[in-house]
Amino acid sequence: MNQDIYVLIEHLQGEIADISYIMLAAARDLAESTGGQVVGVLLGHDAQGLADDLAADQVFYADHPALKEFASDAYLKTVASLIQERTPRAILFGNTTIGADVASVLSARLSLSLVSSCVKISEGKLISQICGGKIMAESELDENTTLVTMIPGGYKTEAGQSDAPPAIETFDAPALDDLRVTLKGYVEPETGDVDISKEEILVAIGRGIQVEDNIELAEELAEFLGGTICASRPIVDQGWLPVSRMVGKSGQTVKPKLYLALGISGAPEHVEGMAGSEMIVAINMDPNAPIFDIATYGIEFDFFDLIDPLLEQLEDA
Ligand SMILES: Cc1cc2nc3c(=O)[nH]c(=O)nc-3n(C[C@H](O)[C@H](O)[C@H](O)COP(=O)(O)OP(=O)(O)OC[C@H]3O[C@@H](n4cnc5c(N)ncnc54)[C@H](O)[C@@H]3O)c2cc1C
Incomplete structure (x- = not known):
């Protein structure tokens, strides 16, 4: 086994996902304790240029038409063969729809340990935030390749970005002609009355708003700030706002200049959709x-x- 820390680089429709930069920053911390290198694993088709700003010592790049966009079967086969061939010390995945899909199946198929919801590396230990952040768990790397979802x-995303493009080594994807799952096409989510992904100021409400009637207060605030309201999933599940206003794993990804979070706990599924906001202001009693970790x-x-x-x-201003 080598001591390198690999990061599966996530990208969607020609754009690197913020979680990839976050993982590269975490991988740097982990590589310091193992004495290895930080290696980005980029899968795609005509996508080598996506590696340019990755803060990695090296990027392994596999080019194949079946890897043009994420398709779980193609990713699984390619990452599994890479792990078996090169046995890195650990490989980091986003705790996202893509990363959780690949990491969990690889863990079962290759009998490798999986540490989930890791938020920070501290002196070589993996610190996970579980049960929506109510429990912190500490894990160590296994003696075999350890799979980690982050x-x-x-x-910060900037900590995983670099002006100096990393060295790129291409590697061959395994045979990808008998895939059981392939991507047929994208279905863009309905934006409804407002496309919250394009708004610069968002007032986000969570379960802390307590009752539907209180949404009016948030709307008033949003109006004053020149923004619009969005919500965590419980608000949409209650039917208080349409699904087009939901932020997170099952909703929209937003990157406004200001994200004002009112009574939102910051569960990973919510944070996945708003961590890239320029400024996050959180009001919470707890x-x-x-x-507060990302505010x-x-x-x-x-x-x-x-x-x-x-x-x-x-009003007075
Ligand atoms: C597969 C899956 C997908 C999911 N997808 C999403 C998704 O896309 N988006 C999403 O948001 N969630 C999603 N969830 C749900 C997610 O796990 C959390 O349950 C949800 O985000 C919690 O919403 P919340 O923060 O509004 O509520 P809670 O976690 O209940 O937090 C409410 C917060 O309000 C605070 N509060 C209460 N009263 C006040 C007050 N008066 N003043 C200030 N603060 C107050 C509390 O301290 C608490 O922190 C998903 C879950 C799963 C399993």
């Missing part, structure tokens, strides 16, 4: 809410005590 929160500014406060003075201030 959630945002512990590293000082241990994981949303630019965190306010530990009862939202209902804050909203009226805030609206008054905005």
Whole structure:
């Protein structure tokens, strides 16, 4: 086994996903303790240029038409053959729809340990945030290649970016002609009345809003700020807002200039959709809410005590 830390680079429709940069930053921490290199694993078709800003010592690149966009069967076969051939110390995946799909099946197929929801590497230990951030768990690398899924929160995306393109080594994908799952095409989610992925200011409401009638307060705030409202999944599941307003794994990915999170705990499935926001301001009563880990500014406060003075201030401004 070598001591290198691999990162499966996620990309969608020609764009690297932020989680890839976050994983490269984490891999750097982990490689320092193993004494190995940080290696990006990029699968695609005519996609070598995507490696340019990856902060990796090296990128292994496999080019194949079946790898043009993510398709689980093609990814599984290619990553499995790479692991078996080169036996890295660990391989990091996003705790995303793509990464969780590949990592969990690889763990079963190759009998390798899987550490999930890792948020930070500390002195070679993997720190996982589980049960929506209510429990922190510490794990160590296994003696075989360890599979790890990462959630945002512990590293900034910029820490995984570099101006100097990494060295690229191409490798052959295995035979990919008998795939059981292939991509037929994309179905873009309905944007409904407003396309929240294009908004610059979002006021996001979570279960902390308590009752449907209180949504009005958030709407008023959004109007003052020149933005619009969006929500965590429980709000949409209640039928209080349409699915087009949902942020996260099952909803939209947003990157506004300002994301004001009101009464949102910051569960990984929510954070997946908003971690790339330029500025995150979180208001939450619970000082241990994981949303504070990724917030630019965190306010530990009862939202209902804050909203009226805030609206008054905005009215006077
Ligand atoms: C497969 C799968 C997919 C999922 N996809 C998504 C998704 O796309 N998007 C998504 O959001 N979730 C998704 N979820 C659900 C996710 O796991 C969380 O359950 C959800 O994000 C929690 O929403 P929340 O933060 O609003 O609620 P909670 O976790 O209940 O948090 C409410 C927060 O409000 C705070 N609060 C309460 N009252 C106040 C107050 N008066 N003032 C200030 N703070 C207050 C509390 O301290 C708490 O932190 C998914 C789950 C699964 C299993």
